[in-house]
Amino acid sequence: xxxxxxxxTLLDRVxxxxxxxxxxxxxxxxxxxxxxxxxxxxxxxMVDLIGQLEKPGPNATADQRQEYMNKLAxxxxxxxxxxxxxxxxxxxxxxxxxxxxxxxQFPNLHDLVWKSLKSASKGRQEINLQxxxxxxxxxxxxxxxxxxxxxxxxxxxxxxxVTGRETVYPKIG
Amino acid sequence: xxxxxxxxxxxxxxxxxxxxxxPDIGDLVVLRDPEAEGRFLCKWIAGALGxxxxxxxxxxxxxxxxxxxxxxVPAGLIVGKVWLSARAxxxxxxxxxSPS
Numbered sequence: 001x002x003x004x005x006x007x008x009t010l011l012d013r014v015x016x017x018x019x020x021x022x023x024x025x026x027x028x029x030x031x032x033x034x035x036x037x038x039x040x041x042x043x044x045x046m047v048d049l050i051g052q053l054e055k056p057g058p059n060a061t062a063d064q065r066q067e068y069m070n071k072l073a074x075x076x077x078x079x080x081x082x083x084x085x086x087x088x089x090x091x092x093x094x095x096x097x098x099x100x101x102x103x104x105q106f107p108n109l110h111d112l113v114w115k116s117l118k119s120a121s122k123g124r125q126e127i128n129l130q131x132x133x134x135x136x137x138x139x140x141x142x143x144x145x146x147x148x149x150x151x152x153x154x155x156x157x158x159x160x161x162v163t164g165r166e167t168v169y170p171k172i173g
Numbered sequence: 174x175x176x177x178x179x180x181x182x183x184x185x186x187x188x189x190x191x192x193x194x195x196p197d198i199g200d201l202v203v204l205r206d207p208e209a210e211g212r213f214l215c216k217w218i219a220g221a222l223g224x225x226x227x228x229x230x231x232x233x234x235x236x237x238x239x240x241x242x243x244x245x246v247p248a249g250l251i252v253g254k255v256w257l258s259a260r261a262x263x264x265x266x267x268x269x270x271s272p273s
Contacts, residue, residue: 005259008183020203020213022178022231099209 031097033143036116039086040136041163043120046079047129048163076127083124086135090116093146106145112138133165140168178215178232183259190254196227201255204229207243213252214239227251 008017053072056065094113103109116138122131140156147154152170159167178184186203196202196218206212216229216239226245231238240246 002260004257005183008259012183017183018213020184020215021206022215101210 031093031146033089033093033139033146036086036089036093036139037136037143037167039082039089040123040132040139041159041161041165041167042082043079043086043123043132043135044129044163044165045161046075046082047123047127047132050075050079050127051129079127080124083120083135086120086123086139087117090120090139090142093142097146098149102145102149105149109142109145112141112145116142136165136167140166143168143170178258179260184215184255185257185259186253187256188253190256191248191251195221195225195248196251196254202229203252203255204246205250205252207246207250215255225249 011017050072053068053075056068060068090113098109098113116135119131119134119138122128123135144154147168147170152172154168154170156166156168158164184201184203190196190200198218198220200218201215202218203213203215206214214229216231218227219230219240220228222228222245225248227248228240228245230240
């Protein structure tokens with residue numbers, strides 16, 4: 001068979017054969033932009049909570065300072081974690097779900113994904129409500145495109161979470 | 174689809190095999206990817222579901238995207254039956270330090 005393979009390799013150089021894929025990446029076929037949208041909501045919420053934290057004054061006790069530091073650290077850690085979840089989820093959609101024909105159909109997709117990752121980096125690095133809002137807006141735009149590729153229509157509604165921001169949902173059922 | 178096929182193997186496909194009859198269960202076939210135009214897949218026929226629909230599976234089930242994710246495929250997407258496969262020389266492909 002090695003000889004046959006060598007002969008076919010030569011033939012392939014003269015007249016390239018078509019490629020057939022025998023196995024692919026882990027194939028669950030289960031993708032959903034909802035995770036990225038939820039992560040963006042969480043980042044918005046953490047920025048809100050950080051903004052609402054009352055800073056300890058010059059006369060604050062050690063316990064009050066410690067409580068402030070503890071809450072701030074927890075909010076920042078959660079913001080960091082969910083900004084990273086956002087980036088992971090968008091990368092999975094970009095790398096595993098979206099195909100070249102989707103980019104042809106939605107020419108802004110590449111730029112949108114790139115900008116959303118930049119927003120998430122900013123949302124992670126800074127206490128920046130605008131960056132967090134950008135994350136959600138871009139996740140919504142990605143969700144709209146994602147569901148269009150599945151021929152599922154979408155609607156926009158205020159989220160039922162405390163953030164209350166407009167969010168894109170699929171019309172299912 | 175390892176161990177039956179590996180990256181770099183060649184398959185020769187009989188595109189006439191199903192002109193007069195449908196595929197048999199167990200046939201190794203090349204088909205058009207139902208989810209990506211212009212892309213071909215190599216799978217085995219796991220079931221004939223009637224009305225010209227077939228379930229396909231990969232041999233390496235844990236790593237295969239097949240009818241479990243994209244559903245049954247119509248006969249029209251099946252290009253032909255794999256008639257012969259030529260394996261790449263693993264020793265040469267993997268190099269002398271490979272454990273295989």
